[in-house]
Amino acid sequence: MSRFRPRGVWGFILRRLLLGIVVLILVSILVFLATQALPGDPALAILGRSATPQSLAALRRQLHLDQPVFTQYWTWVTGLLRGNLGRSLEAQEPISTLLSPKLVNSAVLVALAAILSIPLSIAIGAWAALKREKVFDQASSNLLLLLAALPEFVVALVLVILFATTVSHVLPAISTIPPGSRPWNNWVALVLPTLTLVIAVVPYVSRIMRASMIEVLESDYVEMARLKGLPERTVLIRHALPNALGPVFQVIALNLAYLAGGIIVIEFVFNYSGIGGAIREAVVNHDLPVIQALAMLIAAVYVILNLLADVATILVTPKLRTRL
């Protein structure tokens, strides 16, 4: 068997890609089963009391419910692959038109949060590890523990009270993006939501970074490097940091994936039009095609982020790289 295993980093990426595709296929089957193929009539569930025989028949045709289950699944999956996500039942628009501005909005917010929170938490974690049990370490640990314990909406509301309503009015309280406009057209509005997300992510990542860094600093090879007389700078940056980052990438990936689907609360508090609100609306309105599209999208984000984290871990950890 092992003869056919593609080797090296590229082989690893290839294997993980294939695995990711398998995961997505399984997810697509699950999503399909959970939404469309459940016992009962989805068309009746969607139309409820306003159902008439004509509207039921029309909706069944639109959802392909009049076809065998496998054909329905095939039509849907091949549509997804061709980039045809279907039409929203509520908005009566192609789902891609409906969701693409919201996707951009959510992506901008997550990207901003990532760009700010990753270096920040790595720096805080590493510094705390170096100054272990000293003032910075103790202060940052306690503060981060406190922030980690607060739900995002509490953080968001406290920030709004501080910067937008009761205490001062330096920033807008909401981040509504007017139709046709893009998030970066009004960057001031992005400050509070981004800050909230940064505060949501930094505690977890920096604590992992601190723990990982402490472990690395106590390892034999760091001691060896020091004994060799290498400058402390080189010891830390060349030898300690890369090895400490491995586990941190996994946590970053999980956090970002969580943000991708989990910023619904932030969207509510700041009236920010993103995919979190789209999920909620689709569920409330029984908008089946939109629910399916969003479930697949979020699954894909998870798979891709995990893949990236694994690759990054491999690249920074020589020990793992050589075992491929």
Next chain:
Amino acid sequence: MTDVSRRQLLVGGAGLAAVGGLAAACGSSSSSPSTGAATGASGAPKRGGNFRLGVTGGGSKDIMDGQNIITKPDQARLVSAFETLLLFDENYQLTENGLAQSVTQDSPTQYTIRLRQGIEFQNGKTLTADDVIYSFQRIGTKAYGLTGYAATATMDIAAMKKLDQYTVRLPLKTPDSTVPQTLGSYTFNMVPTGYKAYPAPQVGTGAYKLKSFTPGQQSVHERNPNYWRTGQPYFDTVTITDFSDATAQSNALLGGQIDAMTDVAPSQVKVLQAQNVGVLVSKTGGWIPICMAIDIPPFDDARVRQAMRLIVDRKGLLEQVFSGYGFIGNDLYAPFDPGYNHSLPQREQDIAQAKSLLKAAGKANLAVDLHTTNGASGMVETATVFANQASAAGVKINVINDPNFYGTQYLKLAFSVDFWGTRAYLNQVQQGSLPTSPYNETHWPPKSGTGSNFESLYNQALAETNPATRVQIMHEMQSAEYEVGGYIIPCFGGLIDGYSTKVKGLKPSKGTLNLDSFGHGYRTIWFG
């Protein structure tokens, strides 16, 4: 979270859509003297500015149609561009201040509508009899599913006749004295011949022209320089933004990103007032009834219904559910109708009497399910508070909060909590208290005994052209409902809205729509 849309689908045929009273709270001037006063005491109206309004309850199914609404933001947008023939004032009394100079009843089955002359649509076209006939035809076309359709049942729209450029004759199939109320309901708007819903161009007679609209997000409306009422409107633009969350809405108001918001939670009133935000408390006729189906056990026994009505502590319920913003009810709806029967004694809580009635009916230890849903705010709370109060009389009420309340079992339940908006009495009867009504929860009227002549009284009232005699008939109808009806109407909630103190001209209104009918279509309010 208020869901206008869900309910609106259900009450879709109503002449006066039952979407008011969603915030389900309303002002009692005694308990909060600082609220409810008009905001416009400070000087003459001024021109200019962009009025920014935040509305909850919308989504991607928002529409812009001069004669239809689905969501609450749809209401806010509708009134900016479209107007009715007659107009309800802030006391919910019908006036001839709309597009029609007069609407006269020539006979029980015929009305004549005389248009005000020289009113132009936003594209410069003059409003004429042809547009009126087209507007009626459009509402009367069942396939369009417009809000006002059900109210056109008595109208012989095909036989409408243009008498001259500004005069239309409206014949009826059967007598109907409620036609004027229908013509004043906020979705019964006049549109130009050939009008179609958005994305077609939106042309009305209203104070603002639609500039841009993205369902679920935002719309921008520009001042109509040709508006027929001199001087009005005052704002240059109106921007209406959909909010998914009330907290974001009130933060935006506090932070100055919007100038007004719909539906402040009763618990938030003091918070907003403390931070110099105006709170407009409007006592509307919106109501959340506890409905007993009079033909389903145990409520087929009038004594059981009577007992249930005696169990309610109306003041306590008003306080607990609506934080006191409202006024108590007497198991009768349409409190602002000139025909409301004020002579019937206020029903008070009487647990001892309720117990003895239940005992006499053989239902001493009654246990019953009460169905409701998170439809309008206050529904679940009303059910829960009532269930608590009932335990004092030994009645065990099991509240079922069913997300699928408006599914197939709706209107077939013995015991349920529903909600309705402000309406005139006969219009409400047509919607909910006749065998032919689309939403008759209580299965009223009874087949025999008191109230069995209800439908014939209703038809008499429709045919009666003398208002005084009509009021007498309505009183008789209400007496029957008061005696043996199926509704428990503990109180009337209302609307609480928030506004920036720089907005002037808002007055508390008894109508269905928020914020003084959105500042009468954004034309009676201005920035001071």
